Amino acid sequence: QKEVEQDPGPLSVPEGAIVSLNCTYSNSAFQYFMWYRQYSRKGPELLMYTYSSGNKEDGRFTAQVDKSSKYISLFIRDSQPSDSATYLCAMSVLPSGANSKLTFGKGITLSVRP
Amino acid sequence: NAGVTQTPKFQVLKTGQSMTLQCAQDMNHEYMSWYRQDPGMGLRLIHYSVGAGITDQGEVPNGYNVSRSTTEDFPLRLLSAAPSQTSVYFCASSYDPSGNTIYFGEGSWLTVV
Numbered sequence: 001q002k003e004v005e006q007d008p009g010p011l012s013v014p015e016g017a018i019v020s021l022n023c024t025y026s027n028s029a030f031q032y033f034m035w036y037r038q039y040s041r042k043g044p045e046l047l048m049y050t051y052s053s054g055n056k057e058d059g060r061f062t063a064q065v066d067k068s069s070k071y072i073s074l075f076i077r078d079s080q081p082s083d084s085a086t087y088l089c090a091m092s093v094l095p096s097g098a099n100s101k102l103t104f105g106k107g108i109t110l111s112v113r114p
Numbered sequence: 115n116a117g118v119t120q121t122p123k124f125q126v127l128k129t130g131q132s133m134t135l136q137c138a139q140d141m142n143h144e145y146m147s148w149y150r151q152d153p154g155m156g157l158r159l160i161h162y163s164v165g166a167g168i169t170d171q172g173e174v175p176n177g178y179n180v181s182r183s184t185t186e187d188f189p190l191r192l193l194s195a196a197p198s199q200t201s202v203y204f205c206a207s208s209y210d211p212s213g214n215t216i217y218f219g220e221g222s223w224l225t226v227v
Binding site for chain 1: 210
């Protein structure tokens, strides 16, 4: 079993839909949870990060972490065509800024249809 | 503000050739790293550095060499290229050991034939 599993996709939704992206993990030592967005032929950019369990909201994006179930989610409300990208979950035991030792999911490609 | 700059963006190599992927950042970040991204595999850490003169191995270091002689530069060397090293390579940097903000470069597409 890989340390981080992510729904494989691809996912296609109409504009305005609520999108739910999910990852599960097996390493209970993970404390820091991140979502990265990656546009085609670009590097990943940090979208959200959460420490330990709980919810975090930023505009149309909500990140949820349930450490008891080893499950994280990213919700996108009122999805827009500009949200079309690959979304990667990532996790680390220590703050990733220290050594960038992130463990990534495989990524899911989202397409929002106008 | 250039951020994290990677060169070259595209490269084709023959098996057995060596080459260096360049990475430079102008943000005075102490922490730098190299990842590779393969279809169905996500990003995997190759090597990382917590400061000039200090490097360490990540998850998939075999076949790669790094050095960190300055804060700004973190080159990745392929010693003897193999088809299994065909991938997209991303350099990343960060400044805050207690934070989670990592800046990625735009990637280097490498094909080994």
